[in-house]
Amino acid sequence: MKPEQFVYVTYIRTTPEKLWQALTAPEFTQRYWLQTKQESAWKPGASWRCVNPEGKTIISGEIIEIEPPRKLVFTWRNETKPEITAEGHSRVTYGLEKQGASVKLTVLHEMDKPGSKLLQSVSDGWPLILASLQSLLETGEPLEETRRYVAC
Amino acid sequence: MQKPKLVYATYIRTTPKKMWDAITKPEFTRQYWGGAKNVSDWKKGSKWEHVFENEPDPVWITGKVLESTPPKRLVLSWADPDKLTDVSRVTYEIEAIDDMVCLKVTHDKLKAGSKMLRGVSWGWPRVLSSLKSFLETGKGLNIFCK
Numbered sequence: 001m002k003p004e005q006f007v008y009v010t011y012i013r014t015t016p017e018k019l020w021q022a023l024t025a026p027e028f029t030q031r032y033w034l035q036t037k038q039e040s041a042w043k044p045g046a047s048w049r050c051v052n053p054e055g056k057t058i059i060s061g062e063i064i065e066i067e068p069p070r071k072l073v074f075t076w077r078n079e080t081k082p083e084i085t086a087e088g089h090s091r092v093t094y095g096l097e098k099q100g101a102s103v104k105l106t107v108l109h110e111m112d113k114p115g116s117k118l119l120q121s122v123s124d125g126w127p128l129i130l131a132s133l134q135s136l137l138e139t140g141e142p143l144e145e146t147r148r149y150v151a152c
Numbered sequence: 153m154q155k156p157k158l159v160y161a162t163y164i165r166t167t168p169k170k171m172w173d174a175i176t177k178p179e180f181t182r183q184y185w186g187g188a189k190n191v192s193d194w195k196k197g198s199k200w201e202h203v204f205e206n207e208p209d210p211v212w213i214t215g216k217v218l219e220s221t222p223p224k225r226l227v228l229s230w231a232d233p234d235k236l237t238d239v240s241r242v243t244y245e246i247e248a249i250d251d252m253v254c255l256k257v258t259h260d261k262l263k264a265g266s267k268m269l270r271g272v273s274w275g276w277p278r279v280l281s282s283l284k285s286f287l288e289t290g291k292g293l294n295i296f297c298k
Binding site: 009102127128131134143 | 164252
């Protein structure tokens with residue numbers, strides 16, 4: 001069976017090193033990712049968590065592959081909605097590629113089950129988060145809509 | 153079988169009016185779309201062209217304006233002037249959300265395996281990332297040379 005997938009490609013005027021930091025460092029992610037932080041030792045096999053402003057884990061997973069500042073693969077399970085948690089782990093791949101004065105960022109989110117509610121929900125979420133990330137890196141200010149935590 | 157379709161959504165800190173102008177005014181399009189101008193009077197039924205002025209064959213894409221509701225919705229037919237039998241369709245939808253705009257571009261009626269499908273799959277993420285940079289920073293991205 002063909003796994004379901006969501007792919008988003010965006011180009012950001014920055015360096016791979018700065019983009020890597022923005023994707024992984026808590027002080028950056030909370031600025032454009034609904035005030036959430038990501039906690040991990042960022043090594044293969046290490047746990048990975050996305051934590052809301054109250055300290056609750058909303059997404060959990062594990063680092064599969066890590067090659068700063070080019071590639072990051074990790075698993076992702078929703079921890080807020082039981083029917084979505086029951087779908088189990090999905091997989092996210094970040095690819096960073098320098099192109100002139102910009103970086104091409106590819107986000108691939110995959111789930112090996114058809115009709116995944118998780119994939120449906122992240123397909124709506126990724127474009128806003130990644131647009132806000134581009135705004136933050138290029139203008140110093142993230143998009144207003146992503147500055148507050150909204151349970152989803 | 154369903155024909156391939158591309159959907160790309162992005163969020164830009166701007167107004168619907170500025171977004172509309174950025175899509176339809178040649179002096180803006182050339183600043184973020186690899187130097188190309190989009191030329192038309194943007195009225196329903198009018199012709200539109202995607203033009204690289206300094207090229208020997210300047211018109212890269214041609215089509216008709218199928219729907220035009222400024223500053224919310226623009227629907228265009230889209231074809232290579234050398235292959236006018238192969239016509240696809242592009243829909244721009246602009247929605248204001250607080251201090252930003254959600255832009256959704258849908259490119260459908262594409263032919264599976266076509267050169268056009270490959271080209272626009274390569275191009276739209278570049279054009280729309282560059283459009284966002286242009287509207288938010290005043291400068292488009294230089295990412296069309298590869």
